Amino acid sequence: MKKREALSPVTYLIMTAVLMASVLICVCIGSVNLPIGDTARALLDGIISLISGKELPRGGSHAIILFSRLPRVLCVALTGASLSLCGAAMQGLLRNPLADGSTLGVSSGASLGAVVAIACGITLPGLAGVGTMVTAILFAFLSLGLILLLSYRIDRNMSTNTIILMGVVFSMFATSIISLITVFSQEKVKTITFWTMGSLANTNYVNVLTILFAFIICAAVLFCCSRELNAFAIGEENARHIGVNVKRVKLIVLITVSALIGVCVSVGGTIGFVGLIIPHMTRKLFGPNHKKLLPAVVFFGATFLLFADLVSRTLLRPLELPVGVVTSIIGTVVFIFIFARKGAK
Amino acid sequence: MLKAENITVRYDGNTVLDNVSFILPKGSWLMVAGPNGAGKSTLARALAQGVPYSGKVIYDGVDIASLKPAQLARKLGMLEQSNHLGYSFTVSEIVRLGRYAYRSSPFSKADSDDESLIEKALEYTGLTQLAERSVLTLSGGELQRVFLAQLFAQDPEILILDEPTNHLDLVYQKGVLDLVRQWVKGTGRSVISVVHDLSLARAYGDKALLLSQGKAVAEGAPCEVFCDENLNAVYGMDVRGFLTSLLDQWK
Numbered sequence: 001m002k003k004r005e006a007l008s009p010v011t012y013l014i015m016t017a018v019l020m021a022s023v024l025i026c027v028c029i030g031s032v033n034l035p036i037g038d039t040a041r042a043l044l045d046g047i048i049s050l051i052s053g054k055e056l057p058r059g060g061s062h063a064i065i066l067f068s069r070l071p072r073v074l075c076v077a078l079t080g081a082s083l084s085l086c087g088a089a090m091q092g093l094l095r096n097p098l099a100d101g102s103t104l105g106v107s108s109g110a111s112l113g114a115v116v117a118i119a120c121g122i123t124l125p126g127l128a129g130v131g132t133m134v135t136a137i138l139f140a141f142l143s144l145g146l147i148l149l150l151s152y153r154i155d156r157n158m159s160t161n162t163i164i165l166m167g168v169v170f171s172m173f174a175t176s177i178i179s180l181i182t183v184f185s186q187e188k189v190k191t192i193t194f195w196t197m198g199s200l201a202n203t204n205y206v207n208v209l210t211i212l213f214a215f216i217i218c219a220a221v222l223f224c225c226s227r228e229l230n231a232f233a234i235g236e237e238n239a240r241h242i243g244v245n246v247k248r249v250k251l252i253v254l255i256t257v258s259a260l261i262g263v264c265v266s267v268g269g270t271i272g273f274v275g276l277i278i279p280h281m282t283r284k285l286f287g288p289n290h291k292k293l294l295p296a297v298v299f300f301g302a303t304f305l306l307f308a309d310l311v312s313r314t315l316l317r318p319l320e321l322p323v324g325v326v327t328s329i330i331g332t333v334v335f336i337f338i339f340a341r342k343g344a345k
Numbered sequence: 346m347l348k349a350e351n352i353t354v355r356y357d358g359n360t361v362l363d364n365v366s367f368i369l370p371k372g373s374w375l376m377v378a379g380p381n382g383a384g385k386s387t388l389a390r391a392l393a394q395g396v397p398y399s400g401k402v403i404y405d406g407v408d409i410a411s412l413k414p415a416q417l418a419r420k421l422g423m424l425e426q427s428n429h430l431g432y433s434f435t436v437s438e439i440v441r442l443g444r445y446a447y448r449s450s451p452f453s454k455a456d457s458d459d460e461s462l463i464e465k466a467l468e469y470t471g472l473t474q475l476a477e478r479s480v481l482t483l484s485g486g487e488l489q490r491v492f493l494a495q496l497f498a499q500d501p502e503i504l505i506l507d508e509p510t511n512h513l514d515l516v517y518q519k520g521v522l523d524l525v526r527q528w529v530k531g532t533g534r535s536v537i538s539v540v541h542d543l544s545l546a547r548a549y550g551d552k553a554l555l556l557s558q559g560k561a562v563a564e565g566a567p568c569e570v571f572c573d574e575n576l577n578a579v580y581g582m583d584v585r586g587f588l589t590s591l592l593d594q595w596k
Binding site for chain 2: 005095096097157224225226227230231233234235237238240241242243244245246283287288289
């Protein structure tokens with residue numbers, strides 16, 4: 001009678017294979033299409049060089065694959081996985097399928113940080129783009145602190161509704177400040193506008209390591225909270241009755257999600273709909289149990305964003321679209337389709 | 346024994362519950378009755394530590410406010426009057442969560458004791474055949490049984506039931522109350538239930554607490570608490586006359 005509560009090893013194997021294949025395809029396809037054999041060989045050489053410390057073979061497409069396309073593709077996969085994971089956790093915690101990582105307003109805070117950094121030209125010596133990333137992460141945490149502090153001052157119980165309300169209000173405030181800065185930014189308007197649309201172009205291994213580090217820690221924390229997220233998804237009162245420390249779990253999940261979202265926004269800007277649509281679709285396949293849902297959204301989110309990014313850089317080649325635009329368009333269509341089907345049923 | 350001392354709850358400056366005290370001996374069933382707005386559900390929530398209150402709730406010599414959530418859940422479990430679900434969890438997934446308070450780590454698996462209690466809870470509530478069904482496909486009565494099964498799996502020493510027969514037809518009303526009576530029989534577990542139906546309160550309760558406008562009007566044996574004088578004063582009508590006239594329709 002007892003049914004498996006976690007995903008089966010075969011499911012993991014299939015999802016890993018699909019993700020690996022997607023990574024390979026996305027590295028192959030670009031402004032210049034590369035043969036799959038060359039790409040696989042370059043990736044293998046890269047791994048061997050990393051392990052043994054041997055120098056990479058010169059010439060060929062190694063440089064393009066390993067230093068241009070691979071870091072971007074890895075960043076995209078990690079961002080997709082992170083955004084989806086945050087979305088799934090928030091949808092469970094808030095018992096709301098329309099929630100995602102940005103519901104709390106932290107992504108707007110991170111965006112504000114990045115826009116401030118771009119407008120003021122904040123940089124770190126020798127590390128291009130890192131100034132924007134660090135400022136965005138800093139603003140993400142400051143925003144979270146402010147939202148939680150205000151929520152606590154208004155409602156000592158820190159009910160979910162109060163936190164969401166504060167998040168929405170803060171988000172509006174941050175967006176208006178971003179608009180204000182954009183108006184006065186003159187020559188940097190284009191950079192700011194493109195950044196706020198969400199793009200993972202020009203990402204490097206520093207970005208990869210930053211997201212990877214944040215992802216490993218945050219995913220571990222959220223996976224540990226799977227059972228609690230199930231309880232919250234059934235109902236906060238019910239969670240309290242069965243013995244969940246609702247206040248502590250809520251804070252842990254909110255802080256973790258905010259941290260991960262902050263890092264993602266700092267690297268890739270605001271990429272909408274991934275955290276909303278992927279958990280929704282994955283729940284249709286695997287059910288709402290977070291022991292299955294959380295690992296599954298990691299794979300689905302990574303794969304989805306890889307292909308969205310592929311579309312963004314190949315659809316109007318050589319012109320590149322911001323990936324946030326592509327995810328929003330796909331997300332809207334999928335969302336309408338899901339709700340139309342639900343309505344028809 | 347559970348002892349509630351001077352429980353007072355205030356919302357926005359209004360006193361919803363005013364110095365309510367009672368004693369619940371082990372193994373007994375306390376029926377909390379009173380008109381709408383009397384503070385019955387607030388009392389249930391305060392006992393379950395769901396709302397802030399002043400006063401003390403002492404169980405076996407320990408103030409339950411000092412217990413950690415998991416410790417509290419082992420002592421005291423609550424069935425809400427209704428549950429609205431948005432996600433399609435299976436019956437079994439919800440019932441299994443009843444064992445949450447007994448897990449030692451985030452990844453610890455259910456042991457044989459957990460499994461046997463879960464199976465027993467499903468069997469008791471007649472849900473074994475529905476174990477893998479989505480809760481979104483169940484009727485209100487079946488859903489109430491799912492959460493009752495979760496409460497049985499949780500296996501607390503005191504069960505708090507907030508209008509457990511709300512929205513249920515007669516068959517389910519009897520079914521739910523009989524199940525609770527069977528479950529606690531001879532185990533030393535106690536039950537506190539908030540009820541509107543005074544006939545059910547008299548039929549199933551060992552003790553009764555009558556509330557009115559946030560205050561305890563009477564506490565004791567149901568036949569003494571639900572006397573004409575108390576009921577007429579609290580409800581502002583001839584309660585016995587009304588209930589017997591309803592029964593007369595069946596003669």
